[in-house]
Amino acid sequence: MALFRKNIWTLFLVLSVSVLALFLLATWLKWQSVNEEYRQQQHNLVQLVSTASNSLLMNQELMLDVLGQELVRDHTYPQQSQTRAILNDLIRLNPDIIGFGLTTPDGYFVYTSSNLDIAELPNLMEQEITRESFLHALKSDHMVLGRTYFVASFNSWIIPIRKAIRDSDGDVIAVMTAGLRIQGASRFFSDQLHLGDFNMVTLIREFDHRIQYRSSIYNDFERMFSVSVEPVYQAAMEQISLNYNIPVDEIKQHDQLFDFAIRNRGKVTQAVAWYDPYFELWIVSEIDREYIVAEFLKAISAYFALFLAGLLLFYRLFASIASAEEKRQADLVYQATHDTLTGLPNRGYLQQLSASWADEGTRPFSILYINMDNFKHVNDSFGHAFGDQVLQELTARLTASVPEDITLIRQGGDEFIALGPVVDESVLLSVSRQIITTLSEPYDVNGIRFTLGASIGVALYPQHGDSPDLLLRSADIAMYEAKKHKNSARIFASHMQDSYLNKVLVEQKLRHGLEQGELFMVYQPQVDCAGQLCGVEALVRWNNADLGFVPPDQFIPVAEASGLMPALGNFILHTTLNELAALQKKMSLNFDISINISVSQFLQPDFITILTREIMGSGIPSRMVTLEITESLFIEDLDQIIPLLKQINDMGLQISMDDFGTGYSSLSMLRQLPIDELKIDKSFVDGISDNRADQKMIQNIIAIGKNYDLVVLAEGVEDQKQMEMLQRFGCDRFQGYHFSRPLSAGDLEHFLRKAVGCSDETSQTSMV
Secondary structure (H helix, E strand, O other), X not given: OHHHHHHHHHHHHHHHHHHHHHHHXXXXXXXXXXXXXXXHHXXXXXXXXXXXXXXXXXXXXXXHHHHHHHHHHHHOOOOHHHHHHHHHHHHHHOOOEEEEEEEOOOOOEEEEOOOOOHHHOOOOOOOHHHHHHHHHHHHOOOOEEOOOEEEOOOOEEEEEEEEEEEOOOOOEEEEEEEEEEXXXXXXXXXXXXXXXXXXXEEEEEOOOOEEEEEEOXXXXXXXXXXXXXXXXXXXXXXXXXXXXXXXXXXXXXXXXXXXXEEEEOOEEEEEEEEEEOOOOEEEEEEEEHHXXXXXXXXXXXXXXXXXXXXXXXXXXXXXXXXXXXXXXXHHHHHHHXXXXXXXXXXXXXXXXXXXHHHHHOOOOEEEXXXXXXXXHHHHHHHXXXXXXXXXXXXXXXXXXXXXXXXXXXXXXXXXXXXXXOOOOHHHHHHHHHHHHHHHHOOEEEOOEEEXXXXXXXXEEEOOOOOOHHHHHHHHHHHHHHHHOOOOOEEEOOHHHHHHHHHHHHHHHHHHHHHHXXXXXXXXXXXXXXXXXXXXEEEEEEEEEOOOXXXXXXXXXXHHHHHOOHHHHHHHHHHHHHHHHHHHHHHHOOOOEEEEEOOHHHHOOOOHHHHHHHHHHHHXXXXXXXXXXXXXXXXXXXXXXXXXXXXXXXXXXXXXXXXXXXXXXXXXXHHHHOOOOEEEEOHHHHHOOOOOHHHHHHXXXXXXXXXXOOOEEEEEOOOOHHHHHHHHHHOOOEEEOOOOOOOEOHHHHHHHHHHHHHHOOXXXXXXXX
């Protein structure tokens, strides 16, 4: 679960980072778009202002040049009345101009328009505000703009414009000057050149780096025109040089728009500039970076909202997935650690809990291993559905009878575990007796009244085992000791372990014996009512150098419990089929072969594959192979068992139910199973001669077999009397020492040859 949570949130992180990357990419593209939009607006604005200003100034220059040339030609200006009339007409026609004047190269006014008093006009060479631009006009072939200043008599800010008038030799003979309004009359200056309150457009003279004009809502003409912008100008030139890789002194030679960012008036502005070399003017548009950022933030607010919404949606989705998975995992853990029938924790939970307690190592604890007596009889008599109801009643009684600090666990079948911190032996025995008393009280289920008993084994940690498995084994050993006495409880003692150790020894020797070929097969003949051989049952035997001959009822349960049964079962299959195939081929005889299949072998995932391979490898027809299964198989999951049996039956094999009447099957179950044969257990045959109950049981089994069209075979037939009674009851086949003991493959061959020698008229072999 922790790994899933880590993975799901890692995926969330990856997706979040991806979405963030997309958001950042979209943000970056939007930033580029916004920047480009305002850059393009400024480009257009600067080009527009440049064109308009150049057009205005060119017109003014042409007028000054023509007027000046006219005034100095033949000294026309002394004809004052006529000249003033011309000038007055020009002022009336050109309201941008506040007045005209003509000066000598020394700066003295020699003539003015009628609205100017020549006596009050200063020498332009002697006044600081005009001297620099006047000198510059003397050197220039173009009109020169002077410093913008305020003329009180006209209550107006003006831009002085001056054009040197030259003779044919190029010498300056006069300077024509005029004042250009920047407020009111001039359409160019009165129009708002800037884009809005976020933008300003500035005209800067190149030769003295002073502001000629600025279009802005924050115009402070007094301050604006009184100071030089030299520091800002130099910083701008350096930035342009850096951006365009152009030396500073070559920038003005490039007829292009320049983009740059500069700090001005305490703020960073995004600027675009163009230089007019004719009038030596820089036209500059500036927008505060803060404004662009603000517009950008407004533009991406929708992106940001989508990003946050997407991130939140992703988070809620992944949180929902994680929560659902956590619940699913919790449900799976609960299902894996709890019994579906009783709702109690199961053996998986027991392993976790006992291991956790053992790992803590700080407190002792105990295990009570509870096993019901006679529960198998309830299942046999009334069926599994009835047994399930009994188990639920058992659970309710157990839950009510154990202390609150004891955890109750269903180990499986009719076995329960009680695990708790109680370690006082007298208290444990008292609790055990209380449990036994509660479980032994009469049950009334579906109108049927009956009683059960319980046996309890007790083990303490760490005295009886320092690991969960060892502790459980000790409790199991003690429980089987208690079962000898029924309805009792026993605390584990070391002497109880002797039988267990003997089983361990048998397991070790058996494992070695399988590897070393100590096991072998014997075959006991089966005959029909006429005494003719109809088949043999394959029986496994083991002879160990240390243990000697070990009976099957001792080593087969050990093989089942230790996990060796699949390997042992494969040995039985392979050896039986190959030995008897060789014998049948050698003697040209055919007879059925019965092979016992254990529960654990039958439930192996590859059992059908192995079975098919061995039968095909031996060459024996599948119809001549009978698999003997015990009734204990049916305490497993019938939904798994029945399809396997049908698959085997479809392969042509016969299926025999061994030891019928001693175990778990019921008539209702028998109807569902593809059974071909019933085997009557030896325990019933032993008492057939003088025990009416056994006789009745055998007759019932035979009747059941006949009703279901099954072959009935009795095993353990020891004498002629038993044979005759079984024949009289209707039994079909027989097996036992009365006919032959189990024989090795070689002895079986001699047995068959002897029998064949007695009767050559048939391929069947007579046993009697």
